[in-house]
Amino acid sequence: MKCGVRLQPQTAAIIQGPYEAGDRQNSVTAKVDAPDGKGLEAVVTVDLDAQTVKYVANGVELNAKLTSSLSEITHVGYLQTGALIDVSDVKIERRR
Numbered sequence: 001m002k003c004g005v006r007l008q009p010q011t012a013a014i015i016q017g018p019y020e021a022g023d024r025q026n027s028v029t030a031k032v033d034a035p036d037g038k039g040l041e042a043v044v045t046v047d048l049d050a051q052t053v054k055y056v057a058n059g060v061e062l063n064a065k066l067t068s069s070l071s072e073i074t075h076v077g078y079l080q081t082g083a084l085i086d087v088s089d090v091k092i093e094r095r096r
Contacts, residue, residue, distance in 0.1 A: 003055040012057040032060040
């Protein structure tokens with residue numbers, strides 16, 4: 001599962017499965033205002049019990065039901081292509 005913002009088309013997305021364009025049938029997208037030089041606040045909340053993910057990017061909220069069962073989160077990271085970006089630390093909180 002991937003949550004992110006494509007800066008050129010100004011689109012936030014939750015993508016499940018491969019990123020390739022033809023494989024995005026389980027994606028949720030929305031327009032987001034992410035102007036150059038202004039920064040982007042992104043918060044991802046995964047509910048393992050409910051098998052849902054909520055992604056908020058600059059106030060735009062997207063929600064999705066996980067299409068594959070997820071029992072734990074094993075990796076968190078960043079991906080960027082074709083842009084120069086500064087990235088802040090990842091903050092992970094466990095809520096019960």
